[in-house]
Amino acid sequence: MSAKPKVAFFSFTGCEGCQLAVLELEPVLLDILGAVDIVSFREAMTEHSEDYEIAFVEGSISTPHDVEEVQHIRQRAGLVVAIGACACSGGLNALKNRRGMDDVLQTVYGSSGSWFETIPARPVSAVVPVDLELPGCPMDGNEFVWAVKSLLRGEMPKLPQIPVCVECRLKGNVCVLAHKGKHCQGPITIAGCGAICPSHGGHCVGCRGYLAHPERDAHMEILQEHGLTVDEVRAQYSLFNTYSEMAREAAS
Amino acid sequence: MASVSVNVHNITRVEGHGNIVLNVRDGTIEELRLEITESPRFYEAMLVGRNWDEAQEISCRICGICSTGHSTASLRAMEAALGVTPSEQTVLLRKLALHGEHNQSHVLHVLFLVAPDLLGAPSVVPLASTHRPVIEMALRLKRLANDHIALVTGRHIHGVNLKVNGFHSLPKEKALAALRERLVASRDDIQATIELVASLKLPDFERAGEYVANSRADEYAFYDGTITSFRPLQCDHCGHTLKEGYREEYPIERYRDIARETVVKHSHAKHTASVHGSYAVGALARVNINYDLLHPAAKQAAEALGFRAPCMNPFMNNVAQLIEVVHCTEDSIAIIDKLLERGIQQEDTSVEVRAGRGAAAVEVPRGILFHEYEVDDDGKIVAANLIIPTGQNLNNIEHDMRALVPQILTLSHDEIRLMLEMLVRAYDPCISCATHLLDVRFVG
Numbered sequence: 032m033s034a035k036p037k038v039a040f041f042s043f044t045g046c047e048g049c050q051l052a053v054l055e056l057e058p059v060l061l062d063i064l065g066a067v068d069i070v071s072f073r074e075a076m077t078e079h080s081e082d083y084e085i086a087f088v089e090g091s092i093s094t095p096h097d098v099e100e101v102q103h104i105r106q107r108a109g110l111v112v113a114i115g116a117c118a119c120s121g122g123l124n125a126l127k128n129r130r131g132m133d134d135v136l137q138t139v140y141g142s143s144g145s146w147f148e149t150i151p152a153r154p155v156s157a158v159v160p161v162d163l164e165l166p167g168c169p170m171d172g173n174e175f176v177w178a179v180k181s182l183l184r185g186e187m188p189k190l191p192q193i194p195v196c197v198e199c200r201l202k203g204n205v206c207v208l209a210h211k212g213k214h215c216q217g218p219i220t221i222a223g224c225g226a227i228c229p230s231h232g233g234h235c236v237g238c239r240g241y242l243a244h245p246e247r248d249a250h251m252e253i254l255q256e257h258g259l260t261v262d263e264v265r266a267q268y269s270l271f272n273t274y275s276e277m278a279r280e281a282a283s
Numbered sequence: 284m285a286s287v288s289v290n291v292h293n294i295t296r297v298e299g300h301g302n303i304v305l306n307v308r309d310g311t312i313e314e315l316r317l318e319i320t321e322s323p324r325f326y327e328a329m330l331v332g333r334n335w336d337e338a339q340e341i342s343c344r345i346c347g348i349c350s351t352g353h354s355t356a357s358l359r360a361m362e363a364a365l366g367v368t369p370s371e372q373t374v375l376l377r378k379l380a381l382h383g384e385h386n387q388s389h390v391l392h393v394l395f396l397v398a399p400d401l402l403g404a405p406s407v408v409p410l411a412s413t414h415r416p417v418i419e420m421a422l423r424l425k426r427l428a429n430d431h432i433a434l435v436t437g438r439h440i441h442g443v444n445l446k447v448n449g450f451h452s453l454p455k456e457k458a459l460a461a462l463r464e465r466l467v468a469s470r471d472d473i474q475a476t477i478e479l480v481a482s483l484k485l486p487d488f489e490r491a492g493e494y495v496a497n498s499r500a501d502e503y504a505f506y507d508g509t510i511t512s513f514r515p516l517q518c519d520h521c522g523h524t525l526k527e528g529y530r531e532e533y534p535i536e537r538y539r540d541i542a543r544e545t546v547v548k549h550s551h552a553k554h555t556a557s558v559h560g561s562y563a564v565g566a567l568a569r570v571n572i573n574y575d576l577l578h579p580a581a582k583q584a585a586e587a588l589g590f591r592a593p594c595m596n597p598f599m600n601n602v603a604q605l606i607e608v609v610h611c612t613e614d615s616i617a618i619i620d621k622l623l624e625r626g627i628q629q630e631d632t633s634v635e636v637r638a639g640r641g642a643a644a645v646e647v648p649r650g651i652l653f654h655e656y657e658v659d660d661d662g663k664i665v666a667a668n669l670i671i672p673t674g675q676n677l678n679n680i681e682h683d684m685r686a687l688v689p690q691i692l693t694l695s696h697d698e699i700r701l702m703l704e705m706l707v708r709a710y711d712p713c714i715s716c717a718t719h720l721l722d723v724r725f726v727g
Binding site for chain 2: 044046047048049050051052054055057058060061064069072093094122123124126127130135143146147149168169227228231232233236266270
C-alpha cells in the first residue's frame with residue numbers, strides 16, 4: 032500500500048448513516064485526512080476520481096444497477112471494505128425479501144410498479160468478494176478508526192468472534208435476558224459495539240450479525256422459557272439478519 | 284437565443300443519489316427534471332407485521348442524519364395509536380434531543396456542504412488547509428451537537444434510548460448541567476459562523492410560493508403543533524413580498540390533504556402537492572411561518588444576516604438554518620434549566636396495548652415529517668404511512684428550477700450547472716429518506 036493510500040466511499044441502499052459516522056469522527060477527522068487521500072465521497076465532496084486503492088462500501092445491493100456498480104468498484108479497488116449492517120449482512124433492507132418483488136413494487140407504487148426495478152436486498156459479499164466487514168447499525172466509528180490504522184500498517188484487521196455478552200458482562204450490566212425477561216440477541220451476536228443497547232437499558236437487536244458458530248439452540252430455549260413462541264423468536268432473528276436467516280432456512 | 288444542455292449525474296454534497304437534467308433550445312426549456320435514482324427502500328415491507336415497540340427501532344433507520352426526528356415522529360404516532368400520553372419530562376427530553384439534531388444537521392449542511400460553494404472550493408477537504416480555523420470551528424460545533432443528541436438518546440446516529448412513553452435510561456443531571464455549559468460556550472462559535480455567512484453572497488432569486496410547517500401559539504414549533512400553510516402576498520405594483528398572506532391550518536387527521544402524493548416516472552421518491560400546487564418545507568418555511576416566536580437572539584441573528592420574513596428566496600434556506608441553530612441552542616439552555624429545576628425523575632413507562640390508529644407531524648431538519656400507524660389488538664402493525672420532507676420538496680425544487688433557468692441563461696454552462704446544484708443543495712435534500720417509499724393503505 033502506498034504511503035498515503037487513495038480511498039473512496041460508495042453508498043448503495045441504506046441511510047448513509049455509516050458515511051455520516053465517518054464525517055462525525057470530529058476529534059480525529061483531520062488526522063484521517065492527513066493519513067489518507069480521499070478521492071471520492073459523494074455525500075461530502077464534488078471531486079471524484081476512479082483511481083483508488085481502498086473502497087469503503089455502505090448499503091445493501093438491491094437493484095440491478097447496484098450490482099453493476101459494485102462489480103465495477105471491485106475491479107478497480109485493491110481492497111473492498113463493507114461498512115455497516117446493510118453492506119455486511121443485508122441489514123434491515125432484507126426484511127422485504129420475504130415478500131415477492133412484484134408484490135412489494137405493486138404495494139408501494141400501485142399500477143406504476145412496472146416503472147421501477149428492485150431485487151431482493153443482499154450484502155455486498157453476495158455479489159463480489161469482500162476483504163473486510165465492519166458491521167453494526169450504524170458502523171462503530173472507533174472500530175472504523177482502528178481498522179483504518181491497521182490497514183495503513185499493512186495489516187488486515189480481524190474482528191474477534193466473541194458474543195456481545197462478553198462486553199456486556201465486563202460493563203457490569205445486569206443481564207437483560209436472564210434477569211429482565213427481555214429477548215436479547217447478545218449471546219449470538221458479534222461483539223464490538225461495547226454492548227451499547229443493553230448498557231442503556233435496552234436489549235441487543237443483533238445489528239452486528241451473528242457469530243460464525245452461535246449457540247442458537249440454547250438461545251432459542253432460553254427465549255422460549257421466557258414465553259416467546261418459535262415464530263416470535265424467528266421474527267427477532269429476522270430484524271437485522273433476514274438475509275442470513277433465509278439462506279439458513281433454504282439450506283436446511 | 285441560448286441553447287443549453289446540463290446533465291449533472293449524482294449531485295454531490297447531498298444525502299443520497301439524484302441527477303439534474305436540463306435541456307434548453309432557443310431560450311425555451313424542453314426538458315427539466317430532478318431525477319431521484321436512490322435505490323427504493325420499501326420500508327412498509329419492513330414495518331407491516333412487526334410489533335408496535337419496533338416501529339421506532341426500524342423507522343429511525345430511514346435516515347442517518349434525521350434518525351432522532353424519525354424516532355420522535357414514530358413514537359408520537361404510535362402513542363397516538365395506542366392512546367398513550369407521555370409525561371412532561373419525556374416531552375422536554377425529546378424536545379432537547381430534537382434541538383440537538385437540528386443543530387447537528389444544520390451545522391453539517393451550512394459549514395460542510397454549502398460553505399465550499401460560497402468559498403469557491405469543490406469540498407470541505409481543501410478548506411481544511413485554506414480555511415483551517417473555520418473547519419476547526421465547524422468540527423467543534425458538530426461535536427457539541429453530536430454529544431448533545433447522544434446525551435439524551437444514547438448514540439448520535441440511531442439512538443438506543445428512545446421508546447414509546449419514555450426512555451430506556453435517563454440522562455444524569457450532572458451531564459445535563461455540563462451540556463448547558465458547553466451550549467453557553469458555543470455562542471462565540473455561532474456568532475463567528477453568523478459573521479462568516481453574512482459576509483458571503485447568496486444568489487438573488489425569488490419565487491412566490493407556499494410554505495408548510497407546524498405552528499403553535501406558545502412556542503416556535505418543532506416537536507408538535509398544527510400543520511400550517513402560508514402563502515405570502517406580493518405587492519401588485521412593485522412585486523415585493525408583503526408580510527401578509529394566506530394562512531390555513533390543518534389538524535393532523537387531515538395531513539393527507541396537504542401532502543397529496545403522486546408517483547412520477549423520473550423519481551423513485553413520490554412527489555407531493557397541496558391544493559395550491561407544490562410547496563416548500565424546512566427551515567425557511569418554519570422561519571417564515573413562526574418568525575415571531577423565535578428566541579430574541581435568533582431574531583438578532585436574522586437581522587445580522589439580512590433575513591426578513593417572509594423570505595421567498597430558496598437559497599436563504601441556509602440562512603434560515605443558521606437562525607434556527609441560534610434558536611435551538613438558546614431554547615436547549617432553557618429546557619435544561621427547566622429539567623434541572625424539576626429534577627430528573629424515574630417514571631412509569633408501561634404501555635397498555637390496544638388496537639388503534641394514529642398520526643403525528645414533527646419538524647425535522649429538512650421540514651415537516653408525517654408518520655402514521657395502524658396496529659391490531661396484539662399490537663402488530665397492519666399499516667404504515669410516512670411522508671418525508673425531501674419528498675415534499677422535490678416538486679417545489681423543480682418549479683424553482685423552471686423559474687430560475689430563464690434568469691441565468693446568459694451565464695456560462697458551468698455557472699448554470701453550479702447554480703442549479705446550489706439550488707438543490709439549498710433545500711438540503713435527504714434522498715435516502717425520500718425513497719423510503721411507504722405504502723398508503725388504511726382500512727376504515
